[in-house]
Amino acid sequence: MRYLLAFTAVVIATAREYLAAGGAKAEKVDRMHAAFTKSVMLHVTVWTRPYVDDAADW
Numbered sequence: 001m002r003y004l005l006a007f008t009a010v011v012i013a014t015a016r017e018y019l020a021a022g023g024a025k026a027e028k029v030d031r032m033h034a035a036f037t038k039s040v041m042l043h044v045t046v047w048t049r050p051y052v053d054d055a056a057d058w
Contacts, residue, residue, distance in 0.1 A: 001048060008044050012037050 015036050020029045 001051065004048060008040060012040055
């Protein structure tokens with residue numbers, strides 16, 4: 001689980017360069033990056049929830 005969460009940070013951090021490579025304005029890149037970040041975090045949360053111990057103290 002910790003490796004997946006650490007990898008998520010790398011994916012999100014490097015996505016901005018990829019999004020900016022298309023030549024979009026900085027404001028649009030910021031909006032796309034925010035949407036991408038939300039999407040990645042939602043997917044990680046949904047797909048990893050079954051693997052987390054229910055007895056964990058959150």
